[in-house]
Amino acid sequence: MSLFATFTDHLNRILDELAAAGSIPADLPRGNITVEPPRDASHGDLSTNAAMVLAKPAATNPRALAGLLVPALQAVPGVAEVQIAGPGFINLKLSDDVWREELRRIAADGANYGLSDIGRGRRVNVEYVSANPTGPMHMGHCRGAVVGDALSRLLAAAGFAVTKEYYVNDAGRQVDTLARSAHLRYREALGEEIGDIPEGLYPGEYLKPVGTLLAAEYGDRMVAAPETEWLPAFREKTVAAMLDLIRHDLSLLGVRHDLFSSEAEVVASGAADRAMDSLRAKDLVYEGVLEAPKGKAPEDWEPVELTLFRSTRFGDDQDRPMKKSDGSWTYFGVDTAYHLQKLERSDELINIWGADHSGTVKRTQAAVAALAGRDVLDVKLVQMVQLLRAGEPVKMSKRAGNFVTLADVVREVGKDVVRFIMLTKRPDTMLDFDFAKVVEASKDNPVFYVQYAHARVSSLKRKAAEAGLDVGHADLSLLDAEELAMVRHASHYPRVVEAAALAHEPHRIAFYLYDLAAAFHALWNRGNDDPSRRFLIEGEPQLSAARLALASAVAQVIGNGLALMGVEAAEEMR
Numbered sequence: 001m002s003l004f005a006t007f008t009d010h011l012n013r014i015l016d017e018l019a020a021a022g023s024i025p026a027d028l029p030r031g032n033i034t035v036e037p038p039r040d041a042s043h044g045d046l047s048t049n050a051a052m053v054l055a056k057p058a059a060t061n062p063r064a065l066a067g068l069l070v071p072a073l074q075a076v077p078g079v080a081e082v083q084i085a086g087p088g089f090i091n092l093k094l095s096d097d098v099w100r101e102e103l104r105r106i107a108a109d110g111a112n113y114g115l116s117d118i119g120r121g122r123r124v125n126v127e128y129v130s131a132n133p134t135g136p137m138h139m140g141h142c143r144g145a146v147v148g149d150a151l152s153r154l155l156a157a158a159g160f161a162v163t164k165e166y167y168v169n170d171a172g173r174q175v176d177t178l179a180r181s182a183h184l185r186y187r188e189a190l191g192e193e194i195g196d197i198p199e200g201l202y203p204g205e206y207l208k209p210v211g212t213l214l215a216a217e218y219g220d221r222m223v224a225a226p227e228t229e230w231l232p233a234f235r236e237k238t239v240a241a242m243l244d245l246i247r248h249d250l251s252l253l254g255v256r257h258d259l260f261s262s263e264a265e266v267v268a269s270g271a272a273d274r275a276m277d278s279l280r281a282k283d284l285v286y287e288g289v290l291e292a293p294k295g296k297a298p299e300d301w302e303p304v305e306l307t308l309f310r311s312t313r314f315g316d317d318q319d320r321p322m323k324k325s326d327g328s329w330t331y332f333g334v335d336t337a338y339h340l341q342k343l344e345r346s347d348e349l350i351n352i353w354g355a356d357h358s359g360t361v362k363r364t365q366a367a368v369a370a371l372a373g374r375d376v377l378d379v380k381l382v383q384m385v386q387l388l389r390a391g392e393p394v395k396m397s398k399r400a401g402n403f404v405t406l407a408d409v410v411r412e413v414g415k416d417v418v419r420f421i422m423l424t425k426r427p428d429t430m431l432d433f434d435f436a437k438v439v440e441a442s443k444d445n446p447v448f449y450v451q452y453a454h455a456r457v458s459s460l461k462r463k464a465a466e467a468g469l470d471v472g473h474a475d476l477s478l479l480d481a482e483e484l485a486m487v488r489h490a491s492h493y494p495r496v497v498e499a500a501a502l503a504h505e506p507h508r509i510a511f512y513l514y515d516l517a518a519a520f521h522a523l524w525n526r527g528n529d530d531p532s533r534r535f536l537i538e539g540e541p542q543l544s545a546a547r548l549a550l551a552s553a554v555a556q557v558i559g560n561g562l563a564l565m566g567v568e569a570a571e572e573m574r
Contacts, residue, residue: 002116002494003102007046007076007092008035014072015050023068024058037492044083044091045098045488051088062088099487100476106490106553114494114560119160119501125342126152128352129250129257130167133242134178136206137249137406140354143431144382145406146422146566148352149255150506151380153564158501163346166257167338170239171264172331178202178242179235183222185211186234190220210241252410253418254566261341263334272329272337275371276307276322279336284310284370290318309336314366332360336367339377343368349377350504355384355428378504382427388434413439416567420447423510423565441573443521446514450558451570453517456524457555458571460535464548467536471552474545482523483550489519490557497564506565513561520554 001009012030019026033054038047051066058065066084073082073092078101081093106113128148131141152164169175181202188194189211197203214222214237222230243260250256266272279285289303307323309332322333329337342349349368353361361379368377387394387404394404410418417438424446425431441448464471479487493512500508527534535547559569 002114002498003098003491004035004046004495007048008033010073010076011035011048011050011069014069015054017072018068024054024060024065028054028057030054036495038089038091041485043085044081044093046092046094047085048090048092049088051084051090055088066090096484099484099491100479102491103476103487103549103553106556107549110556111560111563113556114497115157115159116494116498116501117159118498119155119158121159121161123163123345123347124155124160124350125163125165125346125348126155126350126352127165127167127342128152129246129255130169130353131246132169132172132174133239133246134174134202135204135242136245138403139385139387139406139409139433140403142253142406142409142418143385143422143427144352144354145250145253145255146419147380147382147427147506149253150419150423150509150565151350151352151504153566154497154501154506154509157564158498160501163259164257165259165261165342168239168243168260168262170235170262171267171334175235175239176231178238179231180227182207182210182214182234182238183230186214186218187211187223189215190223192223206245207238210238213237213241249405249407252407252415254415261338263338266338266341267329267334269337269341271341272333275337275340275367276333278340278371279309279367282370284313285322286310288319290321307333309363309367309370311363311366314362314369316362316366320363320367332363332367335360335364336371339364339368340371343372343376347376351377351379352427353379353381355381357381380427380504383430385422385431385433388432388437390436391434409433416451417447419566420450420510420562423507424514426505426507446510448573449521450513450517450562452573453520454555454558454562454569455571455573456520457551460548460551463536464544469536469541469545469548471545471548474549475542476546476549478543478546479550482526483547486519486523486550486554489516490554493557493561509561509564513558516554516558516561520551 011033015024015028015030018024019028030053033048033050035046035048038044051062051069055062055065063084066088069090070082070084073079073090078095078098079092080095083091085091126148128151129137129141129145131137137145149164152162156162177200181197184194184197184201185207188208214234217237218230222234276285286308287305288308289305290308292303304325306321306325308319309322311320312318320332321330322336324330339349351364358381361381365375365377365379369375387409413435421433421438422431437445438447439445441452443449493516496508496512500506524535531537535551536544555569562569
């Protein structure tokens with residue numbers, strides 16, 4: 001339990017006692033009560049809005065209610081001072097012993113420091129990447145892969161039961177195009193001169209190995225065979241080969257999914273019919289005609305009766321077709337069925353989508369809300385990454401087959417750099433990835449700055465070991481106010497983990513780690529001008545041990561946070 005959660009429990013106990021004494025009404029709603037650091041550190045260590053939140057339902061004013069809470073809060077062990085601020089906020093200053101005890105706790109918990117049970121085992125499905133299986137991963141997929149994987153790690157750390165899922169779009173026209181492209185490479189593998197790749201087919205050389213495999217399996221018997229004979233087999237085998245390539249590329253980034261779900265299998269399973277039946281039973285499906293699209297003249301559009309979902313009841317701008325006029329399922333119809341399958345094994349759904357899918361968010365959330373009877377789908381949109389070299393954009397074209405692959409980038413700068421940079425901005429904002437900047441050894445490079453803090457502590461530990469310094473029973477009373485302020489900063493980590501998990505925002509961990517590293521570097525740098533402020537001081541074993549315990553705790557928190565990001569903590573900088 002975090003320090004903030006502990007004081008929340010103290011506050012709830014006090015409220016229970018006041019209710020039992022008749023000082024306040026029983027069963028006041030407490031859901032909006034917070035215990036958090038005050039915005040201004042000079043106001044104290046903790047701040048609560050309890051009096052502000054409860055005053056109205058308690059039929060009193062906030063400062064009067066705060067007056068009831070203050071004496072009881074002053075009696076809580078570790079509380080040094082309690083003040084009422086402004087209209088009724090309550091600020092608490094904690095004793096130095098609280099921070100010394102938190103330092104010991106970080107050391108005792110180690111890699112478990114910051115873990116939480118706030119999720120209480122709720123089942124969360126996180127679907128991310130889900131790129132069409134038509135080629136290797138490129139940098140357009142990378143950011144969503146990192147965000148989804150980091151979010152999954154974060155949710156697991158907060159006590160949720162997480163399923164990491166990839167939806168394979170293997171039933172559309174694009175996979176038929178893929179199969180035809182593979183057939184061309186198959187003929188090439190048999191020695192045919194194929195010339196330029198025809199417009200509309202996939203030109204990338206990544207299909208050459210697939211062509212070789214198909215040639216080895218089928219010989220030349222599919223060269224002149226009608227398309228109806230070879231297309232299904234070539235489609236199945238090429239998709240399987242592309243998925244192997246995708247899994248390999250994602251593994252280079254440290255991304256592994258628990259489940260790959262097939263669009264074709266969703267259709268074959270009958271899930272679309274089950275979804276349709278469920279919606280019909282709620283009077284949310286009907287046969288109707290959509291209005292003509294805006295900008296279309298009447299002669300350009302023919303009204304056709306379709307099977308429509310009443311998505312306008314859920315805030316969408318128009319109802320959406322689930323079936324085409326020929327009776328086949330629309331992509332939306334199949335996607336609704338897929339989400340039904342996820343709902344049947346999950347309590348909450350999270351989709352990490354590219355920003356180009358923004359137009360389908362409302363309808364998908366509407367369908368899921370209709371099926372589940374409540375809002376359970378959160379969609380996170382991820383903006384594109386712009387690749388730069390020396391400040392100049394890297395030109396690429398997937399159609400021309402010269403795009404930059406994820407594997408290329410990971411091999412050039414390393415998995416940890418790629419993952420960290422992908423989390424240094426909110427995912428719904430554009431991100432520049434400059435090959436020179438991301439490996440630069442400067443404060444402006446957050447990867448280096450955070451890793452350097454951890455590496456500095458590792459260097460301290462090595463020097464302490466060489467000097468035979470015993471930190472097992474460090475006298476933490478030797479730490480000064482500035483050093484205990486460092487513990488305060490580290491103690492925020494469990495709260496950041498919980499808040500980031502509940503908000504589905506893994507980038508908060510990267511932001512926090514940068515701030516923590518900055519505070520540590522500032523503490524380190526004070527020894528540049530004053531040798532007595534260094535972490536290790538010759539002839540001062542007790543003080544050195546206490547400061548090393550502090551540095552070790554900071555490194556532990558940084559390491560724990562990096563692990564949630566899927567980044568290995570650096571032991572030394574090269």
